[in-house]
Amino acid sequence: MSAIGLGATPSRGEAERWRNVFDTSGTIAQNPSMPETQTTKPCCQRTIDRMMRVIRESYVSFPVIKDVPCEECKEILAIRVYAKPE
Numbered sequence: 001m002s003a004i005g006l007g008a009t010p011s012r013g014e015a016e017r018w019r020n021v022f023d024t025s026g027t028i029a030q031n032p033s034m035p036e037t038q039t040t041k042p043c044c045q046r047t048i049d050r051m052m053r054v055i056r057e058s059y060v061s062f063p064v065i066k067d068v069p070c071e072e073c074k075e076i077l078a079i080r081v082y083a084k085p086e
Contacts, residue, residue, distance in 0.1 A: 043072035048079065056085045 040048070047070045055064050059081075066079040 044070045044077055047071050047077060051079050055081050
């Protein structure tokens with residue numbers, strides 16, 4: 001995939017790949033090449049739950065896009081929240 005700078009026009013194939021990644025609501029759609037269900041390790045789930053609680057209680061501006069390490073296994077977790085969680 002080529003880098004796109006200011007004023008650059010993506011190729012037809014590149015634009016199609018991005019349409020497949022993002023749906024119309026702005027949330028990330030499931031990539032067809034990814035497995036249908038992804039299992040989350042218990043330690044990673046605890047970190048995700050903690051970050052979601054912090055986002056729910058502290059953030060007022062969205063989207064919130066964070067990459068945080070798991071507190072135990074240090075795997076990088078992608079946290080993407082596009083609207084205030086209920």
